[in-house]
Amino acid sequence: MSDALPVTLIGGYLGAGKTTLVNQLLRNAGGLRLAILVNESGALPIDADLIEAEGDDLISIAGGCICCSFGSDLAAALSDMGRMVPRPDHVVIEASGVALPGSIALTVDLLESVRLDGIVVLADGLTIQRQIGDEYIGDTLERQLADADLIVLTKVDLLDVEARSGLQDWMAARFPGKALILAEEGRVPRDLLLGSFAPDRVSSGGAHGDADYASEVYVPARAVDAEGLAQALATGGHGILRAKGFVDDLSGRRALVQVVGQRAEVSFPDQGADPAVVCIGLKGQLDREGLARVFGCG
Amino acid sequence: MSVPVTIYAARKILTMNPSRPEATHVAVREGRILGAGSLEELADWGDYTLDDRFADKVLMPGFVEGHAHTMEGSLWSKVYCGWFDRTDPDGKTWKGLKSIDSVVDRLKEAEAKLEGPDAPLSGWQLDPIYMNNERVSRADLDRVSTTRPIGILHASGHIMNVNSRALELAGLLKTGINNPAIPLGNDGLPTGELKGPEVMAPVGQHVGFERNLMDADEDGLRRFAKLCVRTGTTTITDLASRMDQPTVDMMLRVTGEEDYPARIVPLRFFMGLAPDELITEVKRLRDLSTDRLRMGRIKIVADGSIQGFSARLRWPGYFNGAPNGLWYVAPEQLSDILHGALEADLPVHIHTNGDQATQLVLETMGRALRAHPHPDHRFTLQHCQLADAAQFRTAAKLGMCVNLFANHHFYWGDEHYNLTVGPERATRMNACRTALNSGVPMAIHSDAPVTPLGPLFTAWAAVNRITASGRVQGEEERIGVTEALWAITMGAAYTLHMDGEVGSIETGKRADFAVLEEDPSAVDPADLRDIPVWGTVQGGRVFAAADL
Missing domain, CATH: 3.40.50.300 (P-loop containing nucleotide triphosphate hydrolases)
Structure with missing residues (x-):
């Protein structure tokens, strides 16, 4: 997978x-x-x-x-x-x-x-x-x-x-x-x-329009319920357009979380990077404080 | 040296030529008709051979089927699983299967003849509507084989049932599938029913439906022609072919064979090319045409099917509240093709099932005609099943033709009455009477393989309007026998701009005859469909069904 x-x-x-x-x-x-x-x-x-x-x-x-x-x-x-x-x-x-x-x-x-x-x-x-x-x-x-x-x-x-x-x-x-x-x-x-960026940083591939968007990297403090987290990112009203990154799931596995709008997906690849999730939203609409709480790092 | 003349004597010749409706003899030279009349009248054409093999037969003009698909020929390489009796190209009538058990039994018979343990087995024309909608499961098909992949295409063409092995090969024999087109059983695994082309495609390749079914293959094209002979058909459309060059080359070669008994009129399917490219390509194809392969026409599909709830309906929509159907062409694209085709003088036939699709075409055609006036375009609405009287009047004004789906009324009329569009609209579906009264040139069709090819059956369906359950549905829309016989000869020829060439038995036309054992104008109209067909004469060549 x-x-x-x-x-x-x-x-x-x-x-x-x-x-x-x-x-x-x-x-x-x-x-x-x-x-x-x-x-x-x-x-x-x-x-x-x-x-x-x-x-x-x-x-x-x-x-x-x-x-x-x-x-x-x-x-x-x-x-x-x-x-x-x-x-x-x-x-x-x-x-x-x-x-x-x-x-x-x-x-x-x-x-x-x-x-x-x-x-x-x-x-x-x-x-x-x-x-x-x-x-x-x-x-x-x-x-x-x-x-x-x-x-x-x-x-x-x-x-x-x-x-x-x-x-x-x-x-x-x-x-x-x-x-x-x-x-x-x-x-x-x-x-x-x-979603073509490494899960811990955003590249500047699409140079134009970037000024309209904000991105933020979150590192969860501890293991989380990856499915629950993905759903919260997708539907929690935090202004996320796209999110991608790794977290430690409660099951002990490293999970890849990917969100586009309200679509959330969690998978467990064989190889995962260190926990960190990039969240992209429109400037002024990305709910940084709420997201910090979701990730338990606020 | 004079060219030989053959004069055929017949019990009766129904010419469909209004100025000489009946005759006893027809004279043929160089594959064309010198004239029809009495032997005395024809004798003066010169030395002739009197051929009386049809002395006890009734001749009609070879039937013209204006909406069929050569795919029917290809499907006969698979196991027939339909509800109704159906005759194959070799003349064998396969009994209709009335239960899932009987479907399984027939598949087992076919399975026993296959070599190797893992060769695929495929079937077609399953229609659970007639079996109280009982669903076939993969367990049913597993009774046939667990080692070879099996797939059965439904009559609608939009659903397929497969066995466990087929699901396994496609990687679908697993839990956790969340897809409305793949129903799951209590065990969480797919039941084996695949609802829609999107989910059929990945499995189809494992069960013998891998090739593009829209285009005939060589064997299929030959089998298709045999069906033509058995049904009295001498000119027939292939109403949506992708017509890539290898297919065109193959069709030219096969139809060019000395004993190929039918004239095929393939219409180029509109998808795959931008409108301007499509026009250029179809002009090119037109110039490659031969007598027995007539290219240079375009087929557009505007919407889906009524029983599949994918036809586009106007208010109030589907009787059961289903959401409106699907467009297969964008209005702008439709417009571009109509404009371009009118300008280039390329005929276009447009599939519209729902009345909203018909309305869109009528409005678009009206605008296109104001931009590119064309006095004799004969663009044809194909199926046009739900058109109302106002739409037929508009079609007539625009110079359009209609080809109504008379057979459909028999096979699915009850379904439409009860479920899809409700009693009133079901009763006026395929309104042949209204079409003729409105002055729209009209043909009627089988859409083979959707329903069996058989112009006499199609005429019967339009004359009687009986549904599969035996009810007369819409007696006001019935037409007379003479009108129906006109529709399957001159009517269809007219929609193809071939009415000066085929469709009647008169001087100058192709020597194309349907050779019948009974006189369709004399039998009880309820028996029209049962008239035996001896065979055909096509371009002056005699084809006996018994010799195929």
């Missing part, structure tokens, strides 16, 4: 900015070998200048990344990724505009060789309110966003401050408790999307 390949699902309707986000990820991969899987509804979403070589089934991208289309058999494509040499570090699935991420997650969940890291759903900040009211696609968008661990509102740079905060309030009321961030031109820190 410890070496299961992490998979991040990126969903959202047409025009929400999935392709822009994926290209930003590739430009800021920071040495990570990303495998981008796209479904089959359209043209490959990779910016031309990133492409090194194009084969029938696979596109090679600068920095050791790849992109391929999974057609009707995502399970087979994911299994292939797990067997690839060298193996990718992280798989990113870009879902089609009408796909329900929850359905795709069913496939990912089934495979031993991969691990669903999180579901990120994008919404076009300029159109989401109108689209959710649309008689044809409204309920589809609503279901997509309801599946999200992390909602990314895009194109918000085109909104004034008042409109932005109005939109955020509207989304918060519509999708209560969902982790929500704003992104300009697809810029979301890579660590936030992929």
Whole structure:
């Protein structure tokens, strides 16, 4: 289990900015070998200048990344990724505009060789309110966003401050408790999307936008109930967008705790680093005091 | 030297040519029809051979099936597990299986013929709806074998039952699975039922469903053609093929064989290419067409199925309160394809089951037509099962055709009445009468393998509107025998822009005939489906079902 390949699902309707986000990820991969899987509804979403070589089934991208289309058999494509040499570090699935991420997650969940890291759903900040009211696609968008661990509102740079905060309030009321961030031109820190940081520190892979986020490292004073801790981080209202790190579980084992929005996962890898958990949230929203209490170090 | 003329004598020829509806003889030269009439009228075409092998038969134009899938041919390599009797490509009628025990018994018979202890065993067309929804468990299938993986695909195509060995190979024979599509037994292990393509795929590869079922394989394409001969079908669609180049090459080769008895019309499935690429690709395919492989059409799937609760319905939605279904195309993408196809003059057939999907297509088509006026596009709504009268009127105004799923009404009509859409909408589903009254060009179809290929059965279904439980559901929507026979010949040909070429027996058209033992215009309409089919004549070549 410890070496299961992490998979991040990126969903959202047409025009929400999935392709822009994926290209930003590739430009800021920071040495990570990303495998981008796209479904089959359209043209490959990779910016031309990133492409090194194009084969029938696979596109090679600068920095050791790849992109391929999974057609009707995502399970087979994911299994292939797990067997690839060298193996990718992280798989990113870009879902089609009408796909329900929850359905795709069913496939990912089934495979031993991969691990669903999180579901990120994008919404076009300029159109989401109108689209959710649309008689044809409204309920589809609503279901997509309801599946999200992390909602990314895009194109918000085109909104004034008042409109932005109005939109955020509207989304918060519509999708209560969902982790929500704003992104300009697809810029979301890579660590936030992929959890691709060492569990005791945050890298600066996604340079842009970092100013909006705060991160804090907590070292629990003693062994904890890892499951309980993970749940508390995910649903305790501490402003956590993502958390990752090791703790000593009450069972005596070292546990890896990973949180994306309200998704919490605990695993027990063969090798674990020293206890320490990185928590990332929006600046001003990360509840440092509450978290210190949760970790028993406050 | 003159080209030989053959004149076939028949008990009766129903031409579907309104200006000469019946004849006793038809003259054929170079695979085409010189004319239908009396022997005296035809004799003057020149030296002829009088062929009276059909002297006691009734000839109709070869039937045209406007919505089927060559996949039916591929599925017959697997064990038939359906509720209804069904005839295979070799003419053997497999009895419908009425209990799980009988399914297990048939699988055991097939298992005994397999070599090696671990070769997979696969079956198809299981439909627990008719068995009071009793669920098949892996324990049931384990009675067949514990060493070989076994998988049975349901008639819906969206559920599969597998045995323990198959779960084991897929790494799923374990506790702790938390997945709504994988029901668990009291022991915490999966029951073996896999509900949905997402969870079927990882197991399917171990039980013989590994290949992309949408595309025919070579043997399947040959078997499919045998079914065509047995049902009187001479032109048939393959209504959603991915059509990669190896598949296209194979289809060109197989259909080009001297004795291939059917004309296949494959429609390119829209997924996999951006709209502009799709248009370019389908134009390319169009130019590769031959007489027996007609490419250059596009298939879009807008929504899912009604019995799977994945069709998109308008208010008030599903009768049992299920949430609305799924889109398989985004409205913008649909629009882009329709615009591009109208401009490029490529026909598009669009699957819409729910009335909301139909409405979206009608509205999108209206806008696309204002941008790209096209006087004769014949874009066709496929299934279009829940359309109401207003939608049929709009379809007529837009120049669209409909191909209604008459067979579905028989197989699932009761289910729709009781569960999915309730009595009123179930009663007007596949509203053939309303469609014709509204002036929409109409065909009716089997969607084989979803229901068995058989245009006479399909005509029977539209004429009688009887459901599997024996009720007449929606007698106001019944159509006459003549109208139904038109729908399975000229009606379907029209939706393919082939009505000038096939669909009736008249001068200049392809010599495609359905050779029947009885006269469909004379039998009791309740017996239409029971008319024996002797075989076909396709492009002037004679194919006897008994010789296949």
